[in-house]
Structure formats: C-alpha cells, structure tokens
Amino acid sequence: MSEYHxxxxxxxxxxxxxxxxxxxxxxxxxxxxxxxxxxxxxxxANISREPEYFEGVPxxxxxxxxxxxxxxxxxxxxxxxxxxxxxxxxxxxxYYLDRYDSGDNMYFHAFYRNPSRHYxxxxxxxxxxxxxxxxxxxxxxxxxxxxxxxxxLPEGVFCQAFKxxxxxxxxxxxxxxxxxxxxxxxxxxVGSTAPDxxxxxxxxxxxxxxxxxxxxxxxxxxxRLLELDDVPSKRRELRAEMKGIDYxxxxxxxxx
Numbered sequence: 641m642s643e644y645h646x647x648x649x650x651x652x653x654x655x656x657x658x659x660x661x662x663x664x665x666x667x668x669x670x671x672x673x674x675x676x677x678x679x680x681x682x683x684x685a686n687i688s689r690e691p692e693y694f695e696g697v698p699x700x701x702x703x704x705x706x707x708x709x710x711x712x713x714x715x716x717x718x719x720x721x722x723x724x725x726x727x728x729x730x731x732x733x734x735y736y737l738d739r740y741d742s743g744d745n746m747y748f749h750a751f752y753r754n755p756s757r758h759y760x761x762x763x764x765x766x767x768x769x770x771x772x773x774x775x776x777x778x779x780x781x782x783x784x785x786x787x788x789x790x791x792x793l794p795e796g797v798f799c800q801a802f803k804x805x806x807x808x809x810x811x812x813x814x815x816x817x818x819x820x821x822x823x824x825x826x827x828x829x830v831g832s833t834a835p836d837x838x839x840x841x842x843x844x845x846x847x848x849x850x851x852x853x854x855x856x857x858x859x860x861x862x863x864r865l866l867e868l869d870d871v872p873s874k875r876r877e878l879r880a881e882m883k884g885i886d887y888x889x890x891x892x893x894x895x896x
Contacts, residue, residue, distance in 0.1 A: 682775035
C-alpha cells in the first residue's frame, strides 16, 4: 500500500471564482500544485522536521473543499507546473529580498512589465516543518509595498535562487535530505551581490535537462532533413551535428 494519499482541493477566490489544486500527502512530505491550467503556475512543499504519520485530511487542507484524486492526476498537474516554471525567462526585471529580522524566512520577488508578472520564491521555517514554494502572479499589485521595504537584488542572484529551488522540486523523495542544504545555499547566496560559482542541489536535474535538450535538437535536425531540400554541404553539416549529439549523449549516460 502506498504511503502517499492524493487529494484535489478547491477554495473560493472571491467573486464566485475558485482556485483548484492537487496534493500528494505522505508521512513527512506534502506536495501541492495548481490544477487550474492557467498562466499562474505554482508548487509548494511542506516538509516535517519529525516523522508524522498520515491520519485523515491534513490540517492545512481543512479550509478547502477536498476529495480524493488519483496519483496519475497529481503527477499530470505537477509535471505541467514544473515545465511551466522551467520555461520562465528573467530579463529586465526588478528583484527584491524580503527577510525577517529573525532570519527564519526568506521571500524573493521579481517584477516584470509587458505583460505584468510577479515571480515569488518563499522559504519559511517553523518549529514543526519547513515550507518552500515557487509561484507566479499576473499582477504588479504588491510591487510598491515590496519595493518600499525590501532589499534590491541583482538579476543574477534572483535567477540562481529560482533555479536552485526549481532543482529542489525536481525530486520530491530527496527533499528531506536536501532542504537544509537549499536553505544554507540561498542564505550564503544573498549574503553577497552575486554567486561566485554554479551551485547544485540535485545533479540529476541537470543531467536529464541536458540530455533532453540535445535529443530535442536531434529531432529538429531529422525533421529538417526530411522536409527541406538543403544543399548537399548543409545536409552533411546537419548529419555531422547529429553524430556529435549521439556522441555527447553517450558520454553523459556513461558518466552518469
């Protein structure tokens, strides 16, 4: 029997609208993500500091309308939100860090115009659990208040923080072992004006991402060779690139 239970939850958002989410709840980890299929993806993880065994609906879902859902439904929405967050671009924005005096919480914000977007990274440490989330809002409503009270960040620091947290969400089973490392890495990152070197939370993420991009490029070349009548020299060049991709993938797999 699986140690995880799966739920679909809905909550009133005002004006007769509802937000929908799916949750994967286990003894130590609870993962939630949007089930709305809209332009505001989000993911959140609640990690217990001590083993807590599942009993009924978790307390943090008691204010929602909740029903059971399947593992397949959860995985579908989780993967869709992960891919949407992975495709976000960071350029010409305003970046801020909101950190409480106690040092227990860190909130990263990025604001972009045309179209209006607000990217958020939240890390909260409580006595009983740790909560980590990534989210997007299509609004600049909170910008003025955050800009007035928060510390400015360089674009590179925000981008590195976002990528590290996204990497953390790649493997839910590793979260109990990696959340402390993530906190320590981000704590060190915002202590300076820019990252000194690339930082890794989960190297499996980078291996699979590089492999995926190379194989995608190979498929693009194959399609071009089939559909376009390029000059012979160009076709030879493309075939050579495909062979190079195959070699690189084989080296990746061999060393992984």
